[in-house]
Amino acid sequence: QNKERKIDGSASQGSTVDPKAAQLFKAKNVLSQALVQEEFSLCYQPQVNISSGEIHGMEALLRWKHPRFGQVSPSKFIPLAEETDLIIPIGKWVLKTACIQNQAWQKIGLPAVPVSVNLSPRQLQHPDLVKMVGQVLDETGLAPHWLELEITEAALMQDLELARKVMRELQQLGVSISMDDFGIGCSSLGYLKQLPFHTLKIAQSFVRELKDDSQDAALLSALITLGRSLNLRVVAEGVETEQQVELLRSLHCEEMQGYRFSKPLQAEEAAKFLALSPIV
Ligand code: C2E
Ligand code: MG
Ligand code: MG
Numbered sequence: 298q299n300k301e302r303k304i305d306g307s308a309s310q311g312s313t314v315d316p317k318a319a320q321l322f323k324a325k326n327v328l329s330q331a332l333v334q335e336e337f338s339l340c341y342q343p344q345v346n347i348s349s350g351e352i353h354g355m356e357a358l359l360r361w362k363h364p365r366f367g368q369v370s371p372s373k374f375i376p377l378a379e380e381t382d383l384i385i386p387i388g389k390w391v392l393k394t395a396c397i398q399n400q401a402w403q404k405i406g407l408p409a410v411p412v413s414v415n416l417s418p419r420q421l422q423h424p425d426l427v428k429m430v431g432q433v434l435d436e437t438g439l440a441p442h443w444l445e446l447e448i449t450e451a452a453l454m455q456d457l458e459l460a461r462k463v464m465r466e467l468q469q470l471g472v473s474i475s476m477d478d479f480g481i482g483c484s485s486l487g488y489l490k491q492l493p494f495h496t497l498k499i500a501q502s503f504v505r506e507l508k509d510d511s512q513d514a515a516l517l518s519a520l521i522t523l524g525r526s527l528n529l530r531v532v533a534e535g536v537e538t539e540q541q542v543e544l545l546r547s548l549h550c551e552e553m554q555g556y557r558f559s560k561p562l563q564a565e566e567a568a569k570f571l572a573l574s575p576i577v
């Protein structure tokens with residue numbers, strides 16, 4: 298058995314390579330390869346206003362098809378992209394692709410709707426984020442009000458002051474910001490009041506677990522009321538059934554995203570869906 302000397306002089310046990318480091322090293326290679334080999338694509342999921350039937354937005358969702366492993370779920374590879382910092386170039390690719398697509402749809406006369414792009418905590422903390430967003434808007438020619446950036450509470454937790462500064466700068470660019478997965482964290486309330494959010498996306502779990510349980514409905518109702526009283530646009534995520542639609546409607550939440558309306562669609566399918574708006 299090989300015994301390696303660590304920097305501090307102590308002998309390490311077993312294998313000479315830290316398995317976690319080795320795994321990340323591998324992930325970094327595979328993911329940077331994926332970017333070069335164009336294995337990434339975007340799907341788009343419509344956000345529907347149920348009273349007008351109009352589509353009020355499209356969320357861009359990253360997809361990765363590895364040549365041998367097939368589709369890999371974002372919940373698996375996004376954390377790896379974060380840990381290896383590859384989320385920076387990948388995130389830029391996502392933003393640029395989404396902006397180009399939105400421009401292209403508007404140019405062929407489809408109803409103009411904003412595109413939402415997810416930002417990871419690492420991206421929000423990156424010193425060049427605002428510059429990068431401005432550059433992509435310039436390069437693609439997309440007007441800033443067609444872009445919405447989605448951030449989660451995790452991105453705010455790290456450094457609230459920095460988040461506040463960056464969000465203000467993004468807002469000054471003319472981009473709007475939504476809070477994704479709202480309700481899951483514990484301190485969302487304070488953040489909401491202090492930061493320039495435009496949209497509140499209510500986490501799937503609050504919508505999904507709705508049955509006849511009146512406690513769940515009360516919680517959902519409170520979240521919706523909170524968003525509305527702060528003058529935020531409120532979107533319910535993960536809406537799957539007609540029963541959920543009806544309950545949300547009765548709670549005055551009219552904007553919804555979920556399988557009930559559409560799964561995330563490849564660009565061509567998404568364009569067909571857009572062409573149908575209003576969908577009632
Ligand atoms: P998210 O931003 O909250 O996106 C919503 C997720 O819910 C998507 O999963 C979507 O496919 C799924 N979904 C939508 N409607 C329904 C429904 O009715 N029922 C159920 N069960 N699920 C529904 P997806 O595409 O697997 O993405 C998962 C997460 O990965 C996203 O959650 C987001 O946090 C992250 N992600 C995806 N694309 C990107 C990206 O380009 N950049 C970053 N940083 N994160 C991304
Ligand atoms: Mg999102
Ligand atoms: Mg979400």
Ligand code: MG
Binds near residue numbers: 449477478
């Ligand atoms: Mg999320």
